[in-house]
Amino acid sequence: MIGRSKTLLLVPSVSILAAFFVVPLIWVVGLSFMSSDGTGKLVTDFTLGNYTRFLTDAYYLDALLWRTVRLAAIATLFSVVIGYFGALAIVRSAPSWQPWLILLVMLPLWVNLVVRTLSLMVVLGRTGPVNQFLVWTGIADRPIPLLFNETAVLIGMVQVAVPFVVMSIYGVLQSIPRQLEHAAMTVGATPLSAFRRVTLPLSMPGILAGSVLAFGINVESFVVPILLGGGRVRFMSVAAYETATVSNNLPFAATIGVILLVVTMAMLALYQWAVRSMTRARPVLATAG
Amino acid sequence: MGGALDDARAPRPRDGRVILMRPSPAFIALRYATLALFFLFLLAPLGVLVAVSFNPTAMIFPPQGFTLKWYAVILDKPDFLHAAWASTKLAALTAVLGTACGVFAALGLKNYGGPLKGAISGLLMSPLFIPAVIVALALFQIIFTLGIQANVWVLLAAHIVVTLPYPVRNVMAQLDGFDQRLEEAALTVGATPRQALLRVTLPLLRASIVPSLVIVFILSWNNYTVSVFLADKNWTTLPLQLRAYLQYEYEPFVAAMSTVLIVASTVLLFVMDRLVGLGPKRK
Amino acid sequence: MQQIRIAGVSKRFDDYLALDRVTLDVEGGEFLSILGPSGCGKSTLLRIIAGLEMPSDGDVHIAGKRVTGDPVWKREIGFVFQNFALWPHLSVFRNVSMGLELRKVSKAEIDTRVREALRLVQLDALANRLPAQLSGGQQQRVALARAVVLKPKVLLLDEPLSALDKNLRQDMQVELKSLQRTLGLTSIFVTHDQEEALSLSDRVVVMNKGVIEQVGTPQEIYSTPRTEYVAGFVGEACFFHGIVEGGNVLRLADGAAVPLAAPAPTGARIAAFVRPEWIKLETPSNGGAPAGVFERLIYFGQSSDYLVRLGDRQIRVKHRDGDRVFANGEAVALNCKAWPLAAGAQAL
Numbered sequence: 001m002i003g004r005s006k007t008l009l010l011v012p013s014v015s016i017l018a019a020f021f022v023v024p025l026i027w028v029v030g031l032s033f034m035s036s037d038g039t040g041k042l043v044t045d046f047t048l049g050n051y052t053r054f055l056t057d058a059y060y061l062d063a064l065l066w067r068t069v070r071l072a073a074i075a076t077l078f079s080v081v082i083g084y085f086g087a088l089a090i091v092r093s094a095p096s097w098q099p100w101l102i103l104l105v106m107l108p109l110w111v112n113l114v115v116r117t118l119s120l121m122v123v124l125g126r127t128g129p130v131n132q133f134l135v136w137t138g139i140a141d142r143p144i145p146l147l148f149n150e151t152a153v154l155i156g157m158v159q160v161a162v163p164f165v166v167m168s169i170y171g172v173l174q175s176i177p178r179q180l181e182h183a184a185m186t187v188g189a190t191p192l193s194a195f196r197r198v199t200l201p202l203s204m205p206g207i208l209a210g211s212v213l214a215f216g217i218n219v220e221s222f223v224v225p226i227l228l229g230g231g232r233v234r235f236m237s238v239a240a241y242e243t244a245t246v247s248n249n250l251p252f253a254a255t256i257g258v259i260l261l262v263v264t265m266a267m268l269a270l271y272q273w274a275v276r277s278m279t280r281a282r283p284v285l286a287t288a289g
Numbered sequence: 290m291g292g293a294l295d296d297a298r299a300p301r302p303r304d305g306r307v308i309l310m311r312p313s314p315a316f317i318a319l320r321y322a323t324l325a326l327f328f329l330f331l332l333a334p335l336g337v338l339v340a341v342s343f344n345p346t347a348m349i350f351p352p353q354g355f356t357l358k359w360y361a362v363i364l365d366k367p368d369f370l371h372a373a374w375a376s377t378k379l380a381a382l383t384a385v386l387g388t389a390c391g392v393f394a395a396l397g398l399k400n401y402g403g404p405l406k407g408a409i410s411g412l413l414m415s416p417l418f419i420p421a422v423i424v425a426l427a428l429f430q431i432i433f434t435l436g437i438q439a440n441v442w443v444l445l446a447a448h449i450v451v452t453l454p455y456p457v458r459n460v461m462a463q464l465d466g467f468d469q470r471l472e473e474a475a476l477t478v479g480a481t482p483r484q485a486l487l488r489v490t491l492p493l494l495r496a497s498i499v500p501s502l503v504i505v506f507i508l509s510w511n512n513y514t515v516s517v518f519l520a521d522k523n524w525t526t527l528p529l530q531l532r533a534y535l536q537y538e539y540e541p542f543v544a545a546m547s548t549v550l551i552v553a554s555t556v557l558l559f560v561m562d563r564l565v566g567l568g569p570k571r572k
Numbered sequence: 573m574q575q576i577r578i579a580g581v582s583k584r585f586d587d588y589l590a591l592d593r594v595t596l597d598v599e600g601g602e603f604l605s606i607l608g609p610s611g612c613g614k615s616t617l618l619r620i621i622a623g624l625e626m627p628s629d630g631d632v633h634i635a636g637k638r639v640t641g642d643p644v645w646k647r648e649i650g651f652v653f654q655n656f657a658l659w660p661h662l663s664v665f666r667n668v669s670m671g672l673e674l675r676k677v678s679k680a681e682i683d684t685r686v687r688e689a690l691r692l693v694q695l696d697a698l699a700n701r702l703p704a705q706l707s708g709g710q711q712q713r714v715a716l717a718r719a720v721v722l723k724p725k726v727l728l729l730d731e732p733l734s735a736l737d738k739n740l741r742q743d744m745q746v747e748l749k750s751l752q753r754t755l756g757l758t759s760i761f762v763t764h765d766q767e768e769a770l771s772l773s774d775r776v777v778v779m780n781k782g783v784i785e786q787v788g789t790p791q792e793i794y795s796t797p798r799t800e801y802v803a804g805f806v807g808e809a810c811f812f813h814g815i816v817e818g819g820n821v822l823r824l825a826d827g828a829a830v831p832l833a834a835p836a837p838t839g840a841r842i843a844a845f846v847r848p849e850w851i852k853l854e855t856p857s858n859g860g861a862p863a864g865v866f867e868r869l870i871y872f873g874q875s876s877d878y879l880v881r882l883g884d885r886q887i888r889v890k891h892r893d894g895d896r897v898f899a900n901g902e903a904v905a906l907n908c909k910a911w912p913l914a915a916g917a918q919a920l
Contacts, residue, residue, distance in 0.1 A: 009397030010409060013390040013453060017412055020446040024427030025419070031430060042434070086327040089320055101324075103562055108331060110554040112511045114531045115547040119334035121535075122341055122544070127349050129337060162331060191316065220420035222514045223528075227535065237422035241518065250430050257423045264420055470657035473624055476644040477651035478671030478722060484645075488670065492661045 032254035042250065050255035064256075068236040069263060071150060072218035075157035079214040080207060082158065083165030087206075090166070091173040105166045113160070117227045120156055121147060124228075148230030156224035161217050165210035172206030173199070204278060212271040219264060236260045335551055342544035359545035369546055372530035379441070379526060380510035383448040387509075388501045390449065391456025392494065396486075399464050410461075417454040424451055425518035432519075439521040447519055448509045455508070456501035463497040496565065503561045507554070574633075575600040575758040576621065576726055581630030583616050583782075590616045592782040593630065598726075598760060603752055605761045605769035607806070608779035614762045615730055617779070621760065622728050623647045635725045650719030650757075652732040656711045658703035664690070664714050665699040671722045689721035692751065709740045716748070720755060727752070727759040733768065745772055766806045770794060778802045796834075798914045800843055809845040810887040812862070812910055816840045822910060826883070828862040833909040844910035849890040851908040853878060853898065861905040866898040880904060 032050055035043045054060045090101045108116060124130055124146040131143040146152055176199055184194035225235040236256055244253035337350045342359055344352035363369060394413055398406065416424060428447050432439065471493065475485035491498075513528040520526055525533075527550070534543045576598040583591040591613045598604050606614040619625040621632055623644035631640045639647050658667050668689055672682045690696045693713035703711055712732065719727055733741045733748075749772050752759050763769050769776050770790040778785045778793060778801075786793060786802045797803040800811060814824040816836045821829050822844050836842055856863055864882040869891070878889040878898070889906070898904060 006397050006400040007403070009393040010401065011397075013394035013413060013457070014409065016390060016446060016449055017416075017453070020428060020443070021416060021424060021450045022412070024424070024431045027431050027434070028423070028427040031434075082327065082330065085323050086331070089323040089327060092320055093324060099562075101328075103558065104328060104332065107555060107558060108335070110507050110511075110558045111335065112528055112531070112547075112550050112554070113513055114528045114535070115338070115550050116335065118531070118535060118543065118547055119338035122348055122350060123334045123337050125348070129350050159331070159334070216418075216420075220422050220514075222422055222517075223532075227532070237420065237514070240422060240426050244426060244429060244433075245518070250433065253426060254430060257426045260420060261423050264418070268418060468655070468657065470653045470655065471659060473644075474651065474653060474657040474659070474718075475670065476624070477622060477649060478718065479645045479674045480670070481643075481645050484674060489659055493659075495661075 028254045028257055031251050032258045034251045036249050036251050050252050051259075053252070054255055054259060064234055064236060064239055065259065065263075067150075067234070068219060068260075071154055071157065071233075071235075072215055072221070075154050075161060075218045076211055076214040078154070078158045079161035079165045079218075080211050083162045083210060083214075084169055084203075084207065086162065087166045087169040087173055091170060102167075102170065105163050105170075108159070109163050113223045114227070116159065117156055117223055120152070120159060120228060124152055124155065147228065148232055150229075150233055152228040153221075153225050153233045153235075156228040157218045157221055160221070160224060161214035164213045164217065168210035168213060169203060169206040172203050172209075176202045205275070208271065208274055208278070212267065215267055216264060219267070220260065236263075338544050339548045339551065342541055342548045344541050344544075346541075348539055348541055348544060359540075359542040360549075362542040363546055363549070366542070366546075368525070368530055369527075369534075372525050372527045375524050376510050376527040379445060379448065379524065380506045382445055383452060383509035384502045384506040386445070387449040387452050387505045388456045388498060391453055391501060392460050392491075392498060394453075394457050395460035395464055396490075398461065413457045414454045416451050421451045421512075421514045425515040429518040439519055441521070441524050444516065444519045444521075444524055447515045448512060451512070451515055452505045452508045455504050456498075459497040459501045459504075460494060463494060467493070500561065500565050503557065507557065574598065575602070575635055576760070577631075577633035578617070578621065579631045579633070581617070581620060581627045581632065583613070583620060583625065584628040590782055591620070591627070594782075594784055595630075596777060596784065596787070598758060600758055601756045603749070603759045603761065603772060603774045604777060605763055605773040605775075606777045606779055607763055607766055607769040609764055609805070612779045613782040614764075614779050618728050618730055618760060618762045621726070622649050622651050624651075648722070648725045650722060650724035650727045652715045652719050652727070652729045654731045655735055656703075656715040656732075658711055658714055658718075660703050663700050663702060664695060664706070667703065667714055668718045668721050671718065675722075685721055686717075689717040692720070692754075693717045693747075708736050709744060712736060712744055713747075716751065720751070720757065725758070727757045729759065729761045731763055732761075734763070734765070741768075748772070770806065776806075778805060780805075795847075796911060800845070800913055803845045803911075803913060808848050808888055810848070810851075810882070810885075811843055811845045813843050814841075816842060816912070822912070824862065826862075827860070829860040830862060830906075830908070830910045833911050836912040842912055844912045846906075846908045846910045848877065848888040849892075851889045851906050852892065853880070853889055853895065853904045854907045855896075856903050856905040859905070861907055863903060863905050866900060866902045866904045868900050880906070882906070 033046050033048065035045070035047050035049055037043055054065075086105070090098060090105070093101065122128055126143045126145070126147075128146070130146060131140070134140040135143060180198050180202070181191075181194040184198045185191065189197060220237050221235055222237045222241070225233050225238055229235070237260065240253050240256040240260065243249050243256060247253075340352055341348055341350050343355050343357070344350075345354045345356040345358065398410055398413070401409070425447060428443060429439075432443055437443070467490075471489055472485045475489045476482070480488060511528060512526070513532070516524075516526045516529055520529060531543065531546065534546075574597045576596075578594055578596040581591055581594045582589065594613075594617060606617060608614045616625060620627050621634075623639065623642060623646075627640065631638060633639065634647060634649070659670075662670070665686055668686045669682050672685060677685070686699075687696060690699055693716055695710060695713050695717065698706065698710065703714065706714065712735075715732065729748075733744050736744060745768060751757075761769070761772060770793070773790055775787060776790055776793045777787045778797075780801050786798050788796075793802060793806050797806065803809045803811075812822055812824055812830050814822040814830070816832070816838050817823050817829070819835045819838050820832045822832055822836075822842070823829055830844065830846075832844060836844075853866070854861070862882060864880040864887075867879040867881050867886065870877045870879060876891040878891060880887050880889055
């Protein structure tokens with residue numbers, strides 16, 4: 001009834017997105033099929049050369065793409081396990097505590113990522129508390145290098161992703177009535193098996209959502225591999241940045257970006273598929289989620 | 290079992306804790322231990338960093354003394370102050386403009402029944418699903434190709450693009466549950482649609498607009514990935530400046546700066562929580 | 573003078589015809605109820621009068637002026653919503669004053685008129701509260717004050733009492749009616765509650781599936797409805813189907829005869845109905861009255877009903893003082909006069 005003028009309200013956001021998001025993305029995809037000569041000048045002829053180069057070179061495939069995906073996946077696994085325990089412990093604590101605990105979970109999300117990564121550099125450093133602990137307990141006889149390797153990057157990614165996972169899982173856990181577990185116990189389940197048979201399956205939607213979020217964040221990690229990997233752990237996003245700004249090979253940087261995009265999209269599609277097949281198989285989960 | 294499943298759909302009882310069985314002390318201990326370990330993992334590094342900022346010697350934990358000298362050093366670092374000011378301006382602009390765009394878009398989308406509705410809402414949310422590094426790379430490439438110098442306007446637009454889904458989503462969620470009759474009631478007492486929007490809808494949307502402003506501010510203020518591609522020398526933002534210090538001057542004054550930022554973020558988080566309640570509902 | 577004139581109004585939503593050529597006049601100062609089940613089009617009609625919807629066809633006149641194309645904010649109406657739709661961010665005073673503010677009325681006059689309106693609904697003490705701090709009944713009164721403070725040409729009420737609990741609803745009915753009388757406001761009241769409609773209105777409009785079934789005084793609607801639908805909707809009814817004999821007796825298929833309260837054409841196949849309080853239970857004699865079996869008595873406190881099995885139907889009969897006591901399972905005869913329905917022939 002109020003008329004067409006409200007459609008005009010869409011104009012600012014849609015035009016910003018068109019100019020600074022859609023067009024550049026299309027440009028990047030187009031660019032990935034071009035090449036550049038030695039001096040960084042663009043050659044606009046269509047070529048699959050960049051993709052062939054990427055997909056046939058063991059360095060790009062193993063040290064870059066596979067490492068990114070592998071580390072992101074492992075970090076996701078750890079994040080989900082740690083995040084699940086965290087969310088469960090929070091949801092089972094006194095109701096008056098819960099808002100404060102959730103606020104504490106959110107706190108790192110509000111702190112600058114560079115600052116958080118720096119804090120890990122101090123903690124994992126040669127003289128950091130972790131190494132002191134290892135030496136003091138005798139697990140290691142002298143400080144071991146924890147920084148500037150894959151483990152450090154892994155720890156960093158887990159640190160970054162865990163709060164997101166907790167938020168996803170906490171929401172779902174909170175919506176599962178405790179009585180469901182109690183009901184299982186009244187028919188003879190131990191607390192542990194009641195959890196395994198009732199709460200865990202009902203919280204699957206949260207686990208899935210948390211995983212996809214964590215993986216999405218990890219796979220595009222940028223600051224963490226730069227700072228904690230110390231240049232030794234190359235990631236897709238870092239490679240794209242360096243190729244574009246240092247080597248000035250724009251088409252190849254675009255190719256790396258597009259491949260990263262494809263990986264992200266494939267993972268999202270997989271998630272959609274998992275959610276759909278899960279709700280189809282067990283409709284109860286849909287209502288609990 | 291049917292009854293139990295029905296419970297899943299029923300609203301949670303007010304206190305949600307119908308105690309049938311008291312958990313054993315071992316379970317309670319386990320729960321507290323998990324909680325402690327979890328938060329140790331999550332927050333201890335930040336605590337270590339704060340402690341290091343008081344260390345008179347080097348970036349080492351535990352501190353070998355107590356000093357505030359590193360906080361004084363901050364004031365001698367014009368780069369840092371300049372970056373903080375640049376970040377604040379950029380984040381404030383992003384928050385105001387991005388949230389305004391988001392509010393407009395959510396309102397527009399609600400009233401738009403055209404064939405492109407699904408496509409437009411998908412477009413508005415899509416920066417959430419596309420890695421920010423690709424958005425930044427794309428913009429970098431296009432301005433490089435067009436021969437445009439990196440400038441603050443492109444940087445600002447990029448910050449708006451990657452944060453736009455948050456205000457759109459927040460405001461749309463509130464509009465979804467918005468009682469249309471509140472606006473209609475204004476019309477029945479003689480308000481034009483524009484007056485109804487200004488006097489009823491927008492004041493009520495404050496509940497999603499204020500959090501959007503804060504979230505966008507914080508996201509923009511903390512953003513590294515987009516800025517590293519697009520910031521020119523005059524707009525070196527805080528995260529970029531901190532990273533530069535890390536590379537060239539690994540000294541406790543960086544920890545002091547970080548502490549300042551941690552405190553600022555914490556204060557902002559708690560103020561925001563007081564304002565709108567971030568966590569689960571408390572009674 | 574007609575305060576509201578609705579002429580041939582239709583409303584189509586996509587494929588669905590919500591209103592089908594509705595024509596209705598409302599007199600100045602009249603309290604008119606529109607009664608019908610949900611989805612009958614009554615709220616749509618009210619929203620069209622208000623201008624919150626536009627009719628697909630037909631015209632609306634308010635106070636002698638054609639307002640069909642006018643937007644809601646130009647029509648001088650007062651509207652009370654089902655859930656009150658009070659603005660939660662504004663005080664009671666500001667809720668009531670907004671309409672006046674928009675009309676650029678002076679501060680002093682706003683203050684006087686708002687105070688007056690709030691006094692009218694006995695809320696002058698709570699002017700600075702927020703809606704959330706009020707009870708349901710108080711919110712209802714704020715909504716009323718917000719509508720009447722503008723001195724509207726017509727007051728439109730969309731199921732305004734349905735959000736209240738039963739006792740409060742009855743109190744508010746009395747208050748609403750006296751407010752309407754005091755102000756002499758032409759009012760249209762939409763409801764699905766027949767008791768509410770009958771007790772409040774000067775006239776009742778019964779709607780069904782987008783058309784008006786009948787318009788009449790509450791007495792006409794209740795005692796002399798024209799259709800089976802109206803008879804069944806406004807109160808409990810027991811229907812008889814048969815053929816009219818001798819102009820005033822209905823012969824049923826099982827041979828029983830029911831006297832009619834009004835003449836009907838002999839030989840016509842019609843329906844007639846009785847209300848529970850029109851029936852007197854008697855010991856069967858050979859008069860040919862419909863026979864049934866007494867099942868049991870339902871006790872309500874202030875009154876009681878009999879349940880009587882009539883073939884495969886169970887009907888209610890109001891207990892009256894002086895009725896003899898029946899035993900469960902005892903055979904009874906129904907002594908009553910049935911009201912013949914004009915549309916009964918088609919209904920068969």
